Amino acid sequence: MSNECKLGVTRRDLLGNSIKVAALGGLANMTAGPAVLGSGLLAAASAVPSSAEASGNANVPPGQLDEYYGFWSGGHSGEVRVLGIPSMRELMRIPVFNRESATGWGLTNESLKILSSGLTPETKEFLKKQGKVTFDHGDTHHPRMSYTDGSYDGRYVYINDKSNTRIARIRVDIMKTDSVLEIPNAHAIHGLRLQRYPKTGYVFCNSEMRRPLQNDPSTMRDVSKYVGIFSAVDGETMKMAWQVMISGNLDNCDCDYKGKYAISTCYNSEEGFTTAEMTAAPADHVVIFNIKAIEEAVKAGKAQMINGVPVVDGRKDAKSQFTRYIPIANNPHDANAAPDGKYVVVSGKLSPTVYVIEWDKVDLLFEGKITEKETIVANPEVGLGPLHTTYDGRGNAYTSVFLDSQIVKWNIADAIKQYQGDKSVNPIRQKLDVHYQVGHTNASMAETKDADGKWLVALCKFSKDRFLNVGPLKPENDQLIDISGDEMKLVHDGPTFPEPHDAIIVHKSKVNPVEVYNKNDPLFADLYAMAKKDGVELGKDSKVVREDKSNKVRVYMVSHAPTFSMTEFNVKRGDEVTIIVTNVDEVVDLTHGLTVVGHNVCFEVGPQATASATFKADRPGVWYYYCQWFCHALHMEMQGRMFVE
Ligand code: RUQ
Ligand code: CUA
Ligand code: CA
DSSP, X not given: OOSSOOSSOBHHHHHSOHHHHHHTSSSXXXXXXXXXXXXXXXXXXXXXXXXXXXXXXXXXXXXXXXSEEEEEEOGGGOEEEEEEETTTEEEEEEESSSOBTTTTBTTSHHHHHHHHHTSOHHHHHHHHHTTOSSOSOOOOOOOEEEEETTEEEEEEEEEEETTTTEEEEEETTTTEEEEEXXXXXXXXXXXXXXXXXXXXXXXEEEEOSOEESSOSTTTTTOGGGEEEEEEEEETTTTEEEEEEEESSOOOOEEEOSSSSEEEEEESOTTOOSSHHHHTOSSEEEEEEEEHHHHHHHHHTTOSEEETTEEEEEOSGGGOOSSEEEEEEESSOOOEEEOTTSSEEEEEOTTSSBEEEEEHHHHHHHHTTSSOSGGGEEEOOBOOSOEEEEXXXXXXXXXXXXXXXXXXXXXXXXXXXXXXXXXXXXXXXEEXXXXXXXXXXXXXXXXXXXXXXXXXXXXXXXXXXXXXXOOSSSOOEEEEEEEOSSSSOEEEEEEEESSOOOOEEEEEGGGOOOOSSOOTTOGGGHHHHHHHHHTTOOTTTOOEEEEOTTSSEEEEEEEEETTEESOSEEEEXXXXXXXXXXXXXXXXXXXXXXXXXXXXXXXXXEXXXXXXXXXXXXXXXXXXXXXXXXXXSTTGGGOEEEXXXX
């Protein structure tokens, strides 16, 4: 059980009378409820089942825990959010591509290293000229948790950044971003899904826009040189594995449960540049990627090396074994593999239908035994503007229908019967109105073989009239729907900040974060190495170290509630100062911070963590620093002075 207090001491003990404080709320979630409060702080929350588990309703009273974690894209906020499901309570925000004031993400040396080291040399050069080491924003769409053998394994969550052509990885054990990679040769990474079998494995990602591989003025207007690019990244090393050149563009992607195929949708087979051009053809397509054929070609050295990445040609004209193009009526959006491992559903968007493709038939297609069209085994009509499809593990699919603002439940087996000519069956089970203009939808565990059909979220793009007016910018509306019975029931409205494109719902048994950092975590390795060189023992010594005759000064200090080990230090005007803080508290939930007034320095230091930030001391005088995390009854007093001479 990961959610109980493992250590005997909590921040509450430090704050004073534990029971009184807990009863005041805010901290009560570490206990099982009022009855347990009187019996001591070590009582495990798991002793009482959450009401949501017991009764299947969405009400999770104070002190009880949700049954699922939701990992939410933060859209163009650049972050990932963690929600509790079914309460829809926002539990945490994980900064990824954004700058984050609360935690100092993008301000600390450690986060800047993560944000900058995976960029291409060309991008680094460009940013340097802007006086930056990385981008300041991102546009996240598709958070996905790593798999082992077709189900979530709780190691990582990956997410794309469409705006700056990157992907990132979050470590689920600490819920922090640990790696960012720019995808070379691509332009705007949109679709992202993970290899399910045998494990992740590959991170598959789609370049949404087409451009010349060699992008310069000599090629930029020559559309014959433009290509689409599909990428596979090694999710363990966060290095490029291979890429495939394709015809058309790429929108969303998914893959099967056997590790054989990936699939991407294309809305711009026309290879046009205006809306009119991109919607001109009556049909676009999905591309199926034959992973083994690609791997073999790469291994045999048959790929072209472009910017350090092996690239194979899977365009239509190349007639390779790498790809097949299955026609789909115009401008399809998502492809979503069903948890039974047999089917993948492609949503039509401008067609009111969805297409069911059978994976076994894809084998026959690559063997040349059937045509592209024969891989399609159903094509039910669901409504206007189908975008995404999710599943309950009981043979039903749920498609979000944007223009009709509905979630449409339909049965896969009946859709196949209907397609085979049985006019007596109607695959549609129910159409539920949602508010309004739903984009993604996803159900609990639906993208794994353990799909359990309990909860479904509908991520609505508009919320007008649904909440108190907060001015011209409205929140989105993420709605929770109970799908455990025969009928879908709308149970919750959840306003969200722009813009959760997509979310996954993961059973809590798959997610096991730590309570306190391991001080030997590789996250801090650079700092330990630097301290060693400076003759400093991190977490013990407080010291100001000046690098030989230079203006580089390192200030090492320890935070231990409610004090910093150094209440003053001196530097000289013009010094480049690095402050390194180690939090030696071992107490659950006892985070400190360091803020230096007037110097753009502010960061989080979790229990047993070390963090650092560097700035130029160019403002003579006295400048206070303080702990900005309310850590103790004497938190306000946790401060010191920097003298700039
Ligand atoms: S997309 S609203 Cu960015 Cu996932 Cu479909
Ligand atoms: Cu430490 Cu507030
Ligand atoms: Ca099109």
